[in-house]
Amino acid sequence: MKTSAPIQIAASILAADFARLGEQATEAEAAGVDALHIDVMDGRFVSNITVGPAVVAALRRVTGLPLVTHLMILEPERFIAHFASSGSNSILVHQETCPHLHRTIQQIKSAGARAGVVLNPATPAACLEDILDDIDSVLVMTVDPGFGGQAFIPGTVRKIARIRQMLDERRSSATLQVDGGISAETAPLVVAAGASVLVAGSSIFGAGTRVDQALAKLRKSIEA
Numbered sequence: 001m002k003t004s005a006p007i008q009i010a011a012s013i014l015a016a017d018f019a020r021l022g023e024q025a026t027e028a029e030a031a032g033v034d035a036l037h038i039d040v041m042d043g044r045f046v047s048n049i050t051v052g053p054a055v056v057a058a059l060r061r062v063t064g065l066p067l068v069t070h071l072m073i074l075e076p077e078r079f080i081a082h083f084a085s086s087g088s089n090s091i092l093v094h095q096e097t098c099p100h101l102h103r104t105i106q107q108i109k110s111a112g113a114r115a116g117v118v119l120n121p122a123t124p125a126a127c128l129e130d131i132l133d134d135i136d137s138v139l140v141m142t143v144d145p146g147f148g149g150q151a152f153i154p155g156t157v158r159k160i161a162r163i164r165q166m167l168d169e170r171r172s173s174a175t176l177q178v179d180g181g182i183s184a185e186t187a188p189l190v191v192a193a194g195a196s197v198l199v200a201g202s203s204i205f206g207a208g209t210r211v212d213q214a215l216a217k218l219r220k221s222i223e224a
């Protein structure tokens with residue numbers, strides 16, 4: 001079921017021009033995005049390598065936006081303290097990388113950040129059953145992680161709706177984020193299923209328009 005709170009949009013810097021990352025972050029802030037989403041990849045859990053805590057610290061110096069760090073890395077517990085002290089407000093770990101998920105979530109909270117769990121497209125909603133009360137957000141991957149610009153997987157919509165139902169049953173205020181292939185075409189589908197935060201890279205930084213125009217197009221698509 002659609003949420004009544006305003007839908008938030010987090011801009012994924014993966015699609016930004018890394019040669020002018022600071023400017024892109026301030027453009028996104030001026031345009032009114034609600035958060036910056038930072039994709040951390042290790043070349044092991046996913047087939048790509050991106051950025052580490054130094055980039056989070058650099059962004060922290062140029063923006064007041066919440067910095068949400070999405071860890072697509074094996075053994076994320078080794079890096080949680082580094083990301084938190086670099087300025088990550090929120091740290092999201094994959095269920096698939098955390099054999100001791102409860103402990104990892106407590107570690108994120110003890111480091112002073114908000115904690116979230118990410119599910120790959122093939123990971124079932126049911127695996128959240130015994131961790132949902134402990135987390136601040138769930139992120140549903142709507143593509144297989146590793147790269148920006150991939151096509152949205154329609155089969156994930158049913159899982160988003162199922163997780164919305166699980167959160168509502170618990171009267172949980174945790175955010176329900178979606179990540180991958182989110183555009184003016186797909187945003188209405190995930191919002192109708194109950195997503196409360198849209199993570200978007202290509203449709204914000206890679207749209208071939210100004211960031212504010214791209215954001216306006218995305219917001220307009222979910223107005224109704």
Ligand code: DX5
Nearest residue numbers: 014145146148149181201202
């Ligand atoms: C993919 C990342 C996403 C990515 C989304 O592994 O987690 O955050 O940046 O990019 P788009 O919006 O281009 O699909």
Ligand code: ZN
Nearest residue numbers: 037039070179
């Ligand atoms: Zn991401």
